Amino acid sequence: MSDVVTTTRRLIEVMGTVVTIDLFGEVDPAQTDAALERVEKSLHDVDRVFSTYKPTSALSRLRRGEVALGETPPEVADVLDLCQRAKTLSAGWFDPWSLPGGVDPTGFVKGWAAQRALDELRELPLFGAIVNAAGDIASFGGPAPGVVFRTGIVRPDDPQRLAAVVQLHGALATSGETQRGAHLYNPFSHEYFTAVASASVAGPDLGVCDALATALSVGGHDVLALIDQLDGYDAMTIDADGSMRATPSFAFVRN
Amino acid sequence: MKRSPIVAVGTVVGLASVLSFHSTPVKLNLSPVASSSSPATTTTPSTTTTAGSTTGPTSATTTTSLAPTTTTTTASVTGVHTATGPLVNYYYGQLSVKVTANGKKITAVTIGSISDGGNPRSVSIDQYAIPILEPEVLAAQSSSIQSVSGASYTSAGFQMSLQYALKSLHI
Numbered sequence: 515m516s517d518v519v520t521t522t523r524r525l526i527e528v529m530g531t532v533v534t535i536d537l538f539g540e541v542d543p544a545q546t547d548a549a550l551e552r553v554e555k556s557l558h559d560v561d562r563v564f565s566t567y568k569p570t571s572a573l574s575r576l577r578r579g580e581v582a583l584g585e586t587p588p589e590v591a592d593v594l595d596l597c598q599r600a601k602t603l604s605a606g607w608f609d610p611w612s613l614p615g616g617v618d619p620t621g622f623v624k625g626w627a628a629q630r631a632l633d634e635l636r637e638l639p640l641f642g643a644i645v646n647a648a649g650d651i652a653s654f655g656g657p658a659p660g661v662v663f664r665t666g667i668v669r670p671d672d673p674q675r676l677a678a679v680v681q682l683h684g685a686l687a688t689s690g691e692t693q694r695g696a697h698l699y700n701p702f703s704h705e706y707f708t709a710v711a712s713a714s715v716a717g718p719d720l721g722v723c724d725a726l727a728t729a730l731s732v733g734g735h736d737v738l739a740l741i742d743q744l745d746g747y748d749a750m751t752i753d754a755d756g757s758m759r760a761t762p763s764f765a766f767v768r769n
Numbered sequence: 770m771k772r773s774p775i776v777a778v779g780t781v782v783g784l785a786s787v788l789s790f791h792s793t794p795v796k797l798n799l800s801p802v803a804s805s806s807s808p809a810t811t812t813t814p815s816t817t818t819t820a821g822s823t824t825g826p827t828s829a830t831t832t833t834s835l836a837p838t839t840t841t842t843t844a845s846v847t848g849v850h851t852a853t854g855p856l857v858n859y860y861y862g863q864l865s866v867k868v869t870a871n872g873k874k875i876t877a878v879t880i881g882s883i884s885d886g887g888n889p890r891s892v893s894i895d896q897y898a899i900p901i902l903e904p905e906v907l908a909a910q911s912s913s914i915q916s917v918s919g920a921s922y923t924s925a926g927f928q929m930s931l932q933y934a935l936k937s938l939h940i
Contacts, residue, residue, distance in 0.1 A: 525875040668919040688919035758778045
């Protein structure tokens with residue numbers, strides 16, 4: 515990054531990982547700090563309500579049957595409604611209701627939370643901003659006026675190297691088993707299994723991208739064809755043999 | 770809107786041989802590794818002395834309990850502090866997470882140490898600087914990228930070591 519645009523970075527430890535916020539443009543420190551504090555609060559609020567690791571979260575209590583949906587904060591019903599839409603969009607390949615242990619929208623929530631946090635930054639006079647939640651990215655604008663963000667997609671076998679560079683128009687989520695301790699759950703075979711080594715989905719909303727990336731990881735090339743039919747969303751897969759496939763409009767940067 | 774067919778866009782060279790090595794699922798054991806795992810805390814610079822018992826970096830003792838309260842940092846909230854979480858088992862072996870903070874602000878999260886039982890992944894993993902947090906490393910390979918997608922450090926082992934490191938820094 516050799517440009518002269520001022521950048522501000524903040525790291526927030528939340529949701530069992532670290533979320534990186536990058537702001538591009540000259541900013542007023544006090545105004546920026548206030549916005550970043552709202553971002554931080556927004557992410558921690560989501561974690562408090564939706565964490566499946568915290569036994570006291572509203573979601574954990576719902577999963578144990580201790581409370582009814584109507585007794586939880588309204589965003590729980592909102593998220594489950596959005597998950598239902600993502601399930602429909604993915605023809606059932608993303609299905610938080612199929613998981614053992616009760617409904618688990620985690621595959622949607624991280625992206626949704628990052629997208630929601632990004633909204634807290636829109637009032638700042640920035641060229642652009644990025645919220646990167648452990649590799650799932652929400653953004654607006656670019657690094658400088660008239661310039662589009664570029665994002666590297668890591669190789670599933672070696673996260674230190676890139677498989678591809680893409681233009682970032684909004685959101686990008688990548689799902690792969692390499693960095694995870696567990697495989698993803700296949701709602702049709704009821705097994706933990708991934709069809710591809712890496713699955714990326716780009717589009718306007720990171721919650722939807724996150725859910726579709728999970729679906730693509732589990733469903734493989736069938737889901738790639740399905741995403742191709744969705745307006746505004748594009749996708750790429752890397753198979754275990756290293757071969758890459760993408761929808762025709764996937765915004766590769768070809769050097 | 771119907772579009773043209775999905776296209777094969779290329780091949781990540783050399784991926785097959787590496788991935789095939791890991792086709793056997795490994796059981797994830799979350800228990801911290803007992804022996805060399807006392808959380809180590811270093812404080813630089815430790816110019817501020819404040820009330821209360823100050824425990825320097827040398828006082829970290831080996832203990833069977835991994836509770837982060839067993840390590841005390843100076844009460845100073847300014848200056849650069851580094852803490853390394855305990856070694857925990859993760860998908861391919863054992864790792865510890867190192868956190869650097871300036872006051873209460875995290876400035877870097879990196880892998881403190883990693884071992885993977887002779888697995889050839891170590892060659893690449895040893896050079897980890899957590900790609901999502903250090904995109905400059907990757908940017909050097911490809912000019913002008915602002916972010917990196919796909920390095921999803923959400924494994925339970927990573928989280929666990931991270932939590933211990935953060936607690937020992939009182940963040």
